[in-house]
Every structure is written in structure tokens, then in C-alpha cells.
Amino acid sequence: MDDSDAVRDFEAYVAVAWPRLLRSAWLLTGDWHRAEDLLQTVLARVYSRWPRVRDGVPDAYLRAMLATTYLNWWRRRWRAEVPTDRIPERSGADPHADADVRDVVRVALRGLPRQQRAVLMLRFHADLTEAATARTLGISLGTVKSYTARALAALRSDPALRALLTEEAQR
């Protein structure tokens, strides 16, 4: 495969995979535009190594890169902070008021530490095994289990989400 073939092949893959990868990125960032920025960053990195990536499982590879890049961004890019005296008020006090599943899960996800969000995305959205998740994030299997347990406990502590999880489990 020459360079121009590789480029065409890569762009054909991106055209098809874009929506599902963007959704994975959203699960990490909780924001469409940051998700787009994250996904573009990862795709730009994969571009040069596409011939090797395409022979494996590209979706899994890219989702793993989304998680590691997201965590790396946090460490390197967005860690400076400014002291704020108060967080801007938001009207509509109860985020669960409309009982919409998206809002409930979104609010719950936003409350999770970033590592736990990354583990949830890899385990339950990218469908990676615990061992693969541990390898991807460079952490131990025990840490993956611990993050998963803590994240699930946090999600279940939300009454609305606990009800939704129970409802789903009974289907």
C-alpha cells in the first residue's frame, strides 16, 4: 500500500468510524467540542501509523488512545487553575427534575474522577477486558477493579440512576 492508498484508506475509515469514536470521546469529556478536539488530536497521531493500526482492531486502538490522551491532556494541558470565589449559578436547580436518562447519567459521570471515567469508557463502551484496560492505562489490574467498583458505587449512590440500573437489569 503506497502513501496515497494509505491516506484514502485512513480517511474512508474515519468517515465511517467518526460518529462512534466521537461518542466515546464525549463519554470522557462530557462536551462535544472538547470531544471533537480530543478525537482530532488522536486521529492526527494515528494518521502516520495507519498501515500498522488498520491490521489490528482500529476502534479499540483509537479508544485506548482517546483515554490515554484525555488523561495526558489533563495532566499537561489543563491543570493550571485560578482561584474562584464562587461557581457561576445555574438556573434549573435540580438536574434530575426532568428525569431524562441522559441528564441523570451525564451528571453522574461528571461527578466521577477522570481516571474512573476513562476506566468506565474502556470497560463498558469500548468493551475492553479488565486486563486490557490495565495495560492501556498503565495501571494494575487491581487498580482497574478498584476504579470500576468505586465508579459503580458512585453511580448507584444516585437514587435516579440506581433505579435506572435496576430497571435495565430487570429487562
Add this chain to the structure above:
Amino acid sequence: MRAEEPLARLLDQAVPDIPDDLRRPPLAGLRSRVRRRRTRRTVVAAGVTLALVAGPTLWYASTSDRSDRSDRSDRSDRSDRSGRTGSETAGGPAVAVDDRLTWWMARVGRDDRTLTVYVSRPADGTPCQGTWQPGATVSPGTGAVTIAVTDDSPTGTGCGDDKLTPLRVTLPEPLARRDLVDAYDNGDRPVYREADLPEVPGGTDGWWEVSTTFSSPRPADFGPPGAWAVSYTRPGGPDIKIRGYPAGHDLAAVPEGDPVDTVEVTGMRGRIDPYGGDRFLLRWQVADTVYLLDVVPSEGATMSLATFRDVLSRIGIS
């Protein structure tokens, strides 16, 4: 059914519909990013090659020079290092430490050439051993300006305390709307431009700027992403505080509901919303940056919408 299957399904359901403008992959933007990555890698490779080739030569020249000129023999390491260039930094065999620093955001002056970048030791950088003396090297490009910051302290392993260190940098030409990139990790950094802010008048009836410090990264941080702020004060108040956030930051979200008023700020539409029960907040966005302006009343005073609008009119916002 495995216990986690409901969660997998809920996660899938939880993702909102992709906005129309993001449904198709931005292939042109992606190609542009790839080109930029290639260019940077080429520049870095050229720099490394230059350093490998020039480093020993420079080292030889400097040692020869010292043997010829005894009046230089008592120069301190500090004066040697303060005069070095970017390529020299990476070069000579005497430099055994990684003295690269990172910076987190930039303020761009109204002249569009004077920058302040906020610097810290990288999280994975050399441990603190000496004093703090950052220096910058600017590499202008067509789409972005890359700034490399190194520690020019005598030991080459200086460090700041828990605050970011502001470093003034003067560009050889106006920044215009180009991105700013940190050479440490080739990452774009948030840019806060004074030209996008109202001009707060000084003088006897005006305000003066209060120095703002920003926290350095800490391993235990789980806080919100980086942001910038500038504050102005005057005797008897009220104070004015402007915060800048990258669009998408949790604290920069558009408030729900209708604004109580709208105004024009540096050519952009701004909205005024209630804030904290007894105040108001002006929000406007310029490209990828969101600004929030808060008028802080003096102690015991209240801030009505009329008073807020009056302060805004004094700084040219109506």
C-alpha cells in the same frame, strides 16, 4: 445477564445526539493538523540534528576560548547560561539536565506582540534544586507561534513555588489570530487577549489592576481545567473581576434560561445573568475563549442590575 451490561447500555443511551455541525468528520481540519504535526516533527528533528552537530563544536570553541582568554575563566555558570540561545541549550555536552519548562496559558497585550506566559516546572520534570529563572525562545509560524521555555538558573534545575511564574515575551511581529503552542509538548494553550476585553479606565476616578497569581499543577488536583483572571480595584469599590476560560470549561457554560439583558463587548454579543443571588455576571465569547465579568460591590453594598449596567457603561460596554 452480567451486572455491568445495564451500565453499558445506559452509557450508550446517555450520549446525546451528535450536533449537526459535528456529524461529518472534519477531514480538512484533520489534514491540517497532520501537516502541523509533521512540520513540528521536522523542526524538532532539525533542531536535534543541529544540536548534535553543533553541540560538540560549540563546546570545543567555548573551552578553547576560555584557555585563550583568562579573563573569562572566572565567569560563573550563571552568566554562561543566561547568554545562551535555544539551540545552545540543547547542545553542549556540559548540559546534563533537562531544563525545559512548560507553560499553561498566555495573556496577549493590546499591542498584540507582548505576551505573558505562565510557567511552571513540568509535572514529570527535574526535581527542584535551585533558583527560578525562566527564559523563552519564540518560533513564529504561519498558523501558530511556538514558545519554548527553559530554566536559565545556574543549576539548570530551578523551580518555582506553588504559583505559576509570569514570563514576559515579546514577539517579533503581531500574533494576529494565530495559536500559541508550548514547545514542551506541542500542545495549544489557552490565549487570553486584552483586545477582547473592555478597557478599564485608570486615573483618579478609575481602577487599577490587581496582581493575580495562579496555582501550579499539583498531583492531587481534581479541580476544573485551567483558567485566567484579571482584577481591578478602586477606593470604595466596586471591584471588577474578569475571568477567562477555554470554551467547554465547566465554569464557562452558557447559563440556562434567558439572560436579563444583553450588551456588546468588543464587538461581540454579551449576556447578563443573575449570579450568586445578589449579583450579575456578564458572559461573552470570542472564538474558543469565554470571558465572565463580575462587578464585586464593596462590603455591605448591593449590586442591582442598574448599578451593574452603570459600571459596564464606565468601561465602555453598553
